[in-house]
Amino acid sequence: MTNIKCMVEECRYNDNYFCEAGEICVKSCDGRRVNSCEQTACETFDKRK
Helix, strand or coil: CCCECCCCECCCEECCEECCCCCEEEEEECCCCCCCCCHEEEECECCCC
């Protein structure tokens, strides 16, 4: 599996700054073409309890 870094400490899939989700989905924030990472969002995010 590919190592995917995750800097979102509140996500339950973040394990020592690596994503441990079985699969991820990344989309543009507003459905348009993007020009930077700030315009994207991880749809796999699940708030850590």
